[in-house]
Amino acid sequence: MQKVSPKQALAKYRQKRDFTKSPEPANAKPTKKLKKKGLFFCVQKHLASHLHYDFRLEHNGVLLSWAVPKGPSLNPADKRLAMKVEDHPFDYGDFEGVIPEGYGAGIVMLWDRGTWKPEVTDIDAALAKGDLKFTLDGVKLKGSWVLVRTRDERTWLLIKHRDEWAGDVDVAETFPLSVKSDGDFDDILAQENPDVWESHRPAQGGVAGKMFQQIIDKAAKKKLAQQRQKKRASSKRKAVAK
Ligand code: MN
Numbered sequence: 287m288q289k290v291s292p293k294q295a296l297a298k299y300r301q302k303r304d305f306t307k308s309p310e311p312a313n314a315k316p317t318k319k320l321k322k323k324g325l326f327f328c329v330q331k332h333l334a335s336h337l338h339y340d341f342r343l344e345h346n347g348v349l350l351s352w353a354v355p356k357g358p359s360l361n362p363a364d365k366r367l368a369m370k371v372e373d374h375p376f377d378y379g380d381f382e383g384v385i386p387e388g389y390g391a392g393i394v395m396l397w398d399r400g401t402w403k404p405e406v407t408d409i410d411a412a413l414a415k416g417d418l419k420f421t422l423d424g425v426k427l428k429g430s431w432v433l434v435r436t437r438d439e440r441t442w443l444l445i446k447h448r449d450e451w452a453g454d455v456d457v458a459e460t461f462p463l464s465v466k467s468d469g470d471f472d473d474i475l476a477q478e479n480p481d482v483w484e485s486h487r488p489a490q491g492g493v494a495g496k497m498f499q500q501i502i503d504k505a506a507k508k509k510l511a512q513q514r515q516k517k518r519a520s521s522k523r524k525a526v527a528k
Pocket of ligand 1: 338340
């Protein structure tokens with residue numbers, strides 16, 4: 287198989303986005319040198335038109351990516367649908383924030399990150415075959431997993447292998463927060479100005495729309511509390527200065 291450069295691999299990624307509007311990384315070349323403990327992996331929880339989990343594995347300088355609607359499961363009996371999507375830049379692995387209107391509009395949370403190790407000698411051959419076994423060493427996800435391709439090029443399944451890291455714990459439900467900021471979606475949203483919340487709302491109706499409204503409400507409350515705290519602190523300073 288011919289080697290694809292990161293720039294070639296990312297053509298689709300770049301084509302879908304307007305980087306004058308989106309805060310997502312545009313560069314094909316990684317800007318950060320990682321301490322090379324191994325290959326990088328991450329999972330980004332993404333509330334767009336639907337809530338899903340983007341599962342990403344570093345390979346050949348980019349992040350191979352699958353969108354997993356229900357998120358990873360530690361239960362080997364669960365076969366989680368994983369739709370193969372376009373490769374993402376290596377720098378995307380650190381991204382958390384609000385994506386404005388357009389492709390992928392919504393909120394991205396860095397839900398897990400760490401390193402991965404293939405359990406095969408040839409990653410490209412395993413991908414071509416549609417059967418990639420690997421080990422994860424993340425904050426939340428660990429142990430042996432497999433991605434298996436099913437009926438077509440895009441449709442894969444993410445399955446946990448039976449080992450000491452498998453179990454019944456609903457990992458998405460039990461550990462919902464960011465590994466980068468420790469925050470939830472509303473904390474990420476509260477970093478932005480309220481005027482972008484409405485304009486960047488990805489879904490008007492349905493489950494995602496309802497979820498987004500609740501997050502906006504929570505973020506607004508947090509923002510208000512922050513402002514009150516600031517006011518209190520500044521009036522205290524003034525009182526001391528008098
Ligand atoms: Mn996504």
